[in-house]
Amino acid sequence: MHAYRSHSCADLTAGNAGENVRLSGWVHRVRDHGGVLFIDLRDHYGLTQVLCDPDSPVFEQVERVRAEWCIRIDGTVKARDESLVNSKISTGEIEVFIEDIEILGASGELPLQVFGDQEYPEETRLRYRYLDLRREKMQANMVLRSDVVASLRRRMWDAAFREFQTPIITASSPEGARDFLVPSRLHPGKFYALPQAPQQFKQLLMVSGFDKYFQIAPCFRDEDPRADRSPTDFYQLDLEMSFVTQQDVFDTIQPVLTGLFEEFGGKKSVDQEWPQISYKDAALWYGTDKPDLRNPLKMQVVSDHFAGSGFAIFAKLLEQEGTEIRAIPAPTGGSRKFCDRMNAFAQKEGLPGMGYIFWRDQGEGMEAAGPLAKNIGPERTEAIRQQLGLGVGDAAFFLGGKPRTFEAVAGKARNVIGNELNLTDTNRYAFAWIVDFPIYEKDPETGKIDFEHNPFSMPQGGMEALNGDPLDVLGYQYDLACNGYELVSGAIRNHKPEIMFKAFEIAGYGQDEVRKRFGGLVNAFQYGAPPHGGCAAGIDRIVMLLADESNIREVILFPMNQRAEDLMMSAPAEPQSDQLMELGLRVIPQD
Numbered sequence: 001m002h003a004y005r006s007h008s009c010a011d012l013t014a015g016n017a018g019e020n021v022r023l024s025g026w027v028h029r030v031r032d033h034g035g036v037l038f039i040d041l042r043d044h045y046g047l048t049q050v051l052c053d054p055d056s057p058v059f060e061q062v063e064r065v066r067a068e069w070c071i072r073i074d075g076t077v078k079a080r081d082e083s084l085v086n087s088k089i090s091t092g093e094i095e096v097f098i099e100d101i102e103i104l105g106a107s108g109e110l111p112l113q114v115f116g117d118q119e120y121p122e123e124t125r126l127r128y129r130y131l132d133l134r135r136e137k138m139q140a141n142m143v144l145r146s147d148v149v150a151s152l153r154r155r156m157w158d159a160a161f162r163e164f165q166t167p168i169i170t171a172s173s174p175e176g177a178r179d180f181l182v183p184s185r186l187h188p189g190k191f192y193a194l195p196q197a198p199q200q201f202k203q204l205l206m207v208s209g210f211d212k213y214f215q216i217a218p219c220f221r222d223e224d225p226r227a228d229r230s231p232t233d234f235y236q237l238d239l240e241m242s243f244v245t246q247q248d249v250f251d252t253i254q255p256v257l258t259g260l261f262e263e264f265g266g267k268k269s270v271d272q273e274w275p276q277i278s279y280k281d282a283a284l285w286y287g288t289d290k291p292d293l294r295n296p297l298k299m300q301v302v303s304d305h306f307a308g309s310g311f312a313i314f315a316k317l318l319e320q321e322g323t324e325i326r327a328i329p330a331p332t333g334g335s336r337k338f339c340d341r342m343n344a345f346a347q348k349e350g351l352p353g354m355g356y357i358f359w360r361d362q363g364e365g366m367e368a369a370g371p372l373a374k375n376i377g378p379e380r381t382e383a384i385r386q387q388l389g390l391g392v393g394d395a396a397f398f399l400g401g402k403p404r405t406f407e408a409v410a411g412k413a414r415n416v417i418g419n420e421l422n423l424t425d426t427n428r429y430a431f432a433w434i435v436d437f438p439i440y441e442k443d444p445e446t447g448k449i450d451f452e453h454n455p456f457s458m459p460q461g462g463m464e465a466l467n468g469d470p471l472d473v474l475g476y477q478y479d480l481a482c483n484g485y486e487l488v489s490g491a492i493r494n495h496k497p498e499i500m501f502k503a504f505e506i507a508g509y510g511q512d513e514v515r516k517r518f519g520g521l522v523n524a525f526q527y528g529a530p531p532h533g534g535c536a537a538g539i540d541r542i543v544m545l546l547a548d549e550s551n552i553r554e555v556i557l558f559p560m561n562q563r564a565e566d567l568m569m570s571a572p573a574e575p576q577s578d579q580l581m582e583l584g585l586r587v588i589p590q591d
Helices: 059-064 122-127 138-160 198-207 245-264 280-284 312-317 336-349 373-390 401-419 461-464 497-507 511-517 519-524 539-546 577-583
Strands: 020-033 036-040 047-052 070-079 094-105 180-183 191-193 212-220 232-241 276-278 324-330 355-361 366-369 395-401 431-435 440-442 449-451 475-483 484-493 531-537
Touching: 020 047, 020 355, 036 059, 036 276, 047 180, 059 094, 070 122, 122 511, 138 212, 138 232, 138 245, 138 539, 198 212, 198 232, 198 531, 232 245, 232 461, 245 431, 245 475, 245 511, 276 280, 280 431, 324 373, 324 401, 324 431, 324 577, 336 395, 336 401, 366 373, 373 395, 395 401, 440 531, 461 497, 475 531, 484 539, 497 511, 497 519, 511 519, 531 539
Parallel strands: 047 094, 276 431
Antiparallel strands: 020 036, 020 070, 036 047, 070 094, 180 191, 212 232, 232 531, 324 395, 355 366, 355 395, 431 475, 440 449, 475 484, 484 531
């Protein structure tokens, strides 16, 4: 017999009754039923109930075991009485009578319990992550992650892509976040960088003549943590193709992700139609470039109804250039209690409040109620109601100013309204391509033009577009949103050196600076670069959605905490003095 096990803890059935078996695993829990000891023995695959009575020669040893001890047992399989069958586990038809036991690894007092669903502070869970990962939910999440990655690989190979690995130690490249720098021992005073993404290398692969590339790529970014973002590293499905248009990229990745979400999404439906929404419209309708389309609400501009009205706050606001008033419709939200609650929400988000109107039945007809309705009068409120398509029992909420000052709060308010009024369909995955991103933005204080999004995107209209107003230039850049999260980001690349130089010149970068920072790409593009484009899908975020988790750390094996610290491995740590000397570095104490 094998040294540790003849079967896993999920294998045995009534067909094994009478067999002598060997199992190894962890003591999930111990129960004492009148002197008979029952142990739920757990391994990665499942649970088996094993038991020992006082007549067993190893009873005293079995009495010593505690939760999370790692043990090996030998025993005889016996079928349970029909009334004692446990249909919740695969081994519920049998139990194993212990005849021999070996303690493989005793456990000290547990800082967190593996059995049960108790909640523990995040610090405890991350410090003892190896215990946290033994819990049933965490095991399921990590198995899901592994299966998702395997499925993605199969689907990409089936789509005629080849997998290539790009360097982990490379040069610094701007990808919208801070680099992790790595000092060079052989070249004192110089630094490598961990790649924020394989961006330049995958483009160079296209120049090298490889038509379709993909990689399950680790990416490293020194970012501030969020619930849906790791502060240090993450994995993405990275892909690139030659001789493609934007639509070709969409048509390639959509069946991959549709099939993946159908395979692992459980009972939730997967939308087959993925609308393409401009960045401008997404900001207007949803207040975000990653809208949750399960929520049917769309915001609308209602400035005309408040211009010159009796509501002085909005009327005066509209006299300023670049301001507008937007309305969030709220079907079935027509109660003062709900309206006051949403007004309080806006105040918590840092705004003075959020105006509202709600419509009620007064017996003799419909009446608009609320402070705004009184100030602007019945004709304007009726025009607003008709524009928004609302009726009795409905409400509308209003925010005003320069869009960038209130858009984010408006987007959050739309989500809250959709959830609280049960308008959001939580049993589906709703996708949308966000397209037509502006390439440039102007700093409101300095007036300086800089890149708003990916500087490597091909401008729509090519060189001709760059000769006009920079703020009107749109890029062939796109994101894929799903249920309020950005899952995919990509672009058709700018593969022509003259257009690249002009694009960077507009943002204040001369040719010498471009050659210095992106020399590899610039040089390669002078030797017959093909048109190419691609995208990257965030694996951690995809698994988070499929696992129905709200925090990305629930689907990462060994995540950092909110301060980008690994509590289990005590990282980051102070370097040894001889390490610093070898690298020619000195740490300057921080005040």
